Amino acid sequence: MNLFEQIKHVNKYGSEYWSARNLMLPLGYIEWRKFEGAIQRAKEACKNSGQKIENHFAHADKMVLIGSEAKREIKDYHLSRYACYLIAQNGDPRKEEIAFAQTYFAIQTRRQEAGVINFANFQDFGYMGLYGGLRQKDIRIKKKLEPSQKILDHMVSEELAANLFRATQTEAKLKRENVVGENKANATHYDVGKKVRKTIKELGGTMPEKLPASEHIDISRKKLTNR
Numbered sequence: 056m057n058l059f060e061q062i063k064h065v066n067k068y069g070s071e072y073w074s075a076r077n078l079m080l081p082l083g084y085i086e087w088r089k090f091e092g093a094i095q096r097a098k099e100a101c102k103n104s105g106q107k108i109e110n111h112f113a114h115a116d117k118m119v120l121i122g123s124e125a126k127r128e129i130k131d132y133h134l135s136r137y138a139c140y141l142i143a144q145n146g147d148p149r150k151e152e153i154a155f156a157q158t159y160f161a162i163q164t165r166r167q168e169a170g171v172i173n174f175a176n177f178q179d180f181g182y183m184g185l186y187g188g189l190r191q192k193d194i195r196i197k198k199k200l201e202p203s204q205k206i207l208d209h210m211v212s213e214e215l216a217a218n219l220f221r222a223t224q225t226e227a228k229l230k231r232e233n234v235v236g237e238n239k240a241n242a243t244h245y246d247v248g249k250k251v252r253k254t255i256k257e258l259g260g261t262m263p264e265k266l267p268a269s270e271h272i273d274i275s276r277k278k279l280t281n282r
Contacts, residue, residue: 062078078142083153087129097144113133115132116130136160140157151215158207158218159222161226169235177237184251185249187252194206210266210268213260224247
């Protein structure tokens with residue numbers, strides 16, 4: 056299961072949400088102050104898109120123990136999937152974790168609007184376009200990853216950027232052309248992936264399936280944190 060799905064919550068009404076405090080570290084932020092800056096930019100983007108901020112960024116401040124039974128109130132938000140997407144879009148672009156989150160939430164948000172039920176199959180179509188017909192399981196074998204290892208977690212920056220471009224351009228095309236229906240969405244994802252592959256080839260770049268697998272993104276983050 057994807058990391059972002061692991062930290063997802065579902066309330067008593069069946070609505071999914073993410074705690075901003077839980078989302079902070081997976082997005083590469085150590086300090087709440089800096090992460091809150093990304094949240095504020097995301098809230099402004101939400102407002103500019105015509106959405107109600109309170110529908111996506113619900114205040115969820117809570118009391119925490121700080122020692123000797125003393126408590127302190129800390130700020131938190133319950134975030135919708137759309138809010139997480141906006142935070143990723145407005146996060147620090149230098150962080151690999153942000154690029155990873157942008158890829159994930161961009162596609163997840165739009166595929167729901169397009170009526171895609173089988174997300175794994177939808178993802179496969181995008182990969183097949185970009186990776187010359189290879190599905191996720193084929194890419195995992197090609198890069199000598201274990202069945203439990205996630206492809207996105209082990210992409211070098213060049214490969215991650217190509218997949219981010221695939222994801223964001225698919226999102227834009229689904230929205231721009233008002234694509235509805237699983238088959239049409241799958242075909243759109245495949246076509247965009249194929250065009251990205253063609254562009255890489257024309258530029259003389261390395262095909263993504265031939266790029267080496269990197270160490271897990273969490274290991275890279277720990278190394279950066281300990282510097």
